[in-house]
Amino acid sequence: ERPILTPSFPRRPVQKAELVRLSQTLLHVPALHWVVVEDAAAPSALVGGVLAASGVSFTHLSAETPPDLRGGPGAPSWLFPRGAEQRNRALRWLRDTRGAHEPGVVYFADDDNTYSLRLFEEMRSTRGVSVWPVGLVGGCAWSGRWSRGGVVGFHTGWRPERPFPLDMAGFAVALRLLLAHPRARFDPRAERGFLESSFLGGLVTPGQLEPRADNCTQVLVWHTRTEKPKLRQEEQLQRQGRGSDPDIEV
Amino acid sequence: ERPILTPSFPRRPVQKAELVRLSQTLLHVPALHWVVVEDAAAPSALVGGVLAASGVSFTHLSAETPPDLRGGPGAPSWLFPRGAEQRNRALRWLRDTRGAHEPGVVYFADDDNTYSLRLFEEMRSTRGVSVWPVGLVGGCAWSGRWSRGGVVGFHTGWRPERPFPLDMAGFAVALRLLLAHPRARFDPRAERGFLESSFLGGLVTPGQLEPRADNCTQVLVWHTRTEKPKLRQEEQLQRQGRGSDPDIEV
Numbered sequence: 001e002r003p004i005l006t007p008s009f010p011r012r013p014v015q016k017a018e019l020v021r022l023s024q025t026l027l028h029v030p031a032l033h034w035v036v037v038e039d040a041a042a043p044s045a046l047v048g049g050v051l052a053a054s055g056v057s058f059t060h061l062s063a064e065t066p067p068d069l070r071g072g073p074g075a076p077s078w079l080f081p082r083g084a085e086q087r088n089r090a091l092r093w094l095r096d097t098r099g100a101h102e103p104g105v106v107y108f109a110d111d112d113n114t115y116s117l118r119l120f121e122e123m124r125s126t127r128g129v130s131v132w133p134v135g136l137v138g139g140c141a142w143s144g145r146w147s148r149g150g151v152v153g154f155h156t157g158w159r160p161e162r163p164f165p166l167d168m169a170g171f172a173v174a175l176r177l178l179l180a181h182p183r184a185r186f187d188p189r190a191e192r193g194f195l196e197s198s199f200l201g202g203l204v205t206p207g208q209l210e211p212r213a214d215n216c217t218q219v220l221v222w223h224t225r226t227e228k229p230k231l232r233q234e235e236q237l238q239r240q241g242r243g244s245d246p247d248i249e250v
Numbered sequence: 251e252r253p254i255l256t257p258s259f260p261r262r263p264v265q266k267a268e269l270v271r272l273s274q275t276l277l278h279v280p281a282l283h284w285v286v287v288e289d290a291a292a293p294s295a296l297v298g299g300v301l302a303a304s305g306v307s308f309t310h311l312s313a314e315t316p317p318d319l320r321g322g323p324g325a326p327s328w329l330f331p332r333g334a335e336q337r338n339r340a341l342r343w344l345r346d347t348r349g350a351h352e353p354g355v356v357y358f359a360d361d362d363n364t365y366s367l368r369l370f371e372e373m374r375s376t377r378g379v380s381v382w383p384v385g386l387v388g389g390c391a392w393s394g395r396w397s398r399g400g401v402v403g404f405h406t407g408w409r410p411e412r413p414f415p416l417d418m419a420g421f422a423v424a425l426r427l428l429l430a431h432p433r434a435r436f437d438p439r440a441e442r443g444f445l446e447s448s449f450l451g452g453l454v455t456p457g458q459l460e461p462r463a464d465n466c467t468q469v470l471v472w473h474t475r476t477e478k479p480k481l482r483q484e485e486q487l488q489r490q491g492r493g494s495d496p497d498i499e500v
């Protein structure tokens with residue numbers, strides 16, 4: 001079984017579109033179970049509707065980011081890690097529902113990235129923690145582990161001294177390893193770029209990472225982001241009493 | 251058969267990711283043929299590789315936007331219509347290869363939008379030109395045709411007086427109708443927002459549009475856009491001779 005854990009942030013106007021698109025990718029993957037954790041006090045009907053219509057096996061949860069871990073209105077998006085609370089909620093669900101020796105591979109799939117189908121093949125053979133490069137991340141064409149003539153390093157545009165200079169999309173974890181370390185979790189107060197390290201440090205050492213994707217030479221996942229749409233015209237039409245029908249879900 | 255026509259612009263660093271993602275959507279749709287027209291002098295190996303690996307039935311073409319129809323470096327993206335040359339090239343391919351009475355429905359699918367699978371069901375029954383709302387377009391929550399008590403109108407944030415105030419993603423055309431009008435094409439010099447009208451005006455009148463998606467009350471396609479990634483760190487590392495391995499395709 002491959003549990004795929006996705007945090008989903010309700011305040012984005014593109015939330016439904018992103019989940020519809022991601023569900024179409026996951027629908028191609030055999031033996032997958034999708035755990036979607038909304039950053040909200042309770043699971044919403046909008047997300048529930050997308051999941052139910054998707055054809056993907058799923059669990060729908062919620063966990064709200066506490067106010068003190070969310071920057072104020074003007075705060076930059078990188079002030080606190082995003083999705084930490086939600087991924088921890090999904091980890092708890094796995095620990096509550098899965099037996100210690102169940103096979104399986106866990107992957108953290110943000111709602112806005114692009115995943116090739118081959119990526120899900122590559123992660124199947126994960127014994128501990130497997131890794132591969134991530135495209136278009138951290139200001140680089142790609143970022144991840146490399147090796148040349150026995151020497152191993154990480155290509156990254158951000159704080160190369162991090163214990164695990166990896167993006168969230170760049171690794172998968174064997175379910176058994178995860179369940180053997182009941183305290184491994186994401187630190188919601190981790191410094192910028194250290195969220196992945198806060199979790200992986202509780203599971204393995206950097207030397208134990210298992211390269212995949214042809215020894216980390218193939219980009220099979222891209223850290224794409226969706227533009228925030230401007231709704232200026234809508235606001236203007238609404239002031240004129242000619243806004244779009246609010247009964248139509250977008 | 252459902253020919254799906256997609257212009258693809260090579261200069262975006264996200265081109266491969268967008269095509270991979272779109273191919274996963276289209277792979278779910280039966281009886282589909284994907285015509286991808288690159289905005290380039292010749293079809294590229296990168297796009298050819300994505301198409302060949304996708305599992306989707308496809309044709310790979312190219313048509314370069316002429317320099318006088320491409321704004322200069324500082325020009326705003328809306329100065330000229332985007333993708334006109336490429337869609338016209340795909341229309342020519344259909345006219346060259348399809349018999350006048352072949353059944354089928356033609357749809358123009360930009361590489362960056364999000365398409366629900368239900369959309370492809372809805373367009374199957376198109377006799378002339380069918381229409382539905384498009385989410386997150388033109389500064390509005392959604393835009394498209396509406397009707398209430400026999401009155402028909404269009405909700406749009408841009409030039410409501412346009413003959414067809416529709417987005418490219420908001421309509422499909424019966425192949426027979428298209429082939430019966432051999433001169434219908436996109437005007438690459440159309441004024442901002444009038445590209446769809448330049449094509450549809452050669453095929454139907456606004457009154458003939460066939461509403462789909464529960465009489466145009468369901469949003470089944472979203473005009474999403476992918477953020478252009480910043481590659482600042484990459485440029486900096488390259489200056490230090492530590493750039494990412496250029497042999498790794500992104």
Ligand SMILES: O=c1ccn([C@@H]2O[C@H](COP(=O)(O)OP(=O)(O)O)[C@@H](O)[C@H]2O)c(=O)[nH]1
Nearest residue numbers: 006007008009039082083086110111112225
């Ligand atoms: O306040 C937030 C912001 C983001 N997210 C989710 O956390 C993940 C990472 O966020 P985002 O994609 O915005 O981060 P970035 O693209 O900057 O890495 C995504 O699945 C979001 O839906 C969340 O749950 N709460």
Ligand SMILES: O=c1ccn([C@@H]2O[C@H](COP(=O)(O)OP(=O)(O)O)[C@@H](O)[C@H]2O)c(=O)[nH]1
Nearest residue numbers: 256257258259289332333336360361362475
């Ligand atoms: O110079 C260009 C710019 C865009 N496109 C393609 O034309 C379509 C529409 O472009 P875009 O998505 O940038 O337009 P918008 O989102 O602003 O409607 C897309 O499939 C692009 O890949 C193109 O062929 N040449």
Ligand SMILES: [Mn+2]
Nearest residue numbers: 110112113225
């Ligand atoms: Mn993201």
Ligand SMILES: [Mn+2]
Nearest residue numbers: 360362363475
């Ligand atoms: Mn677009």
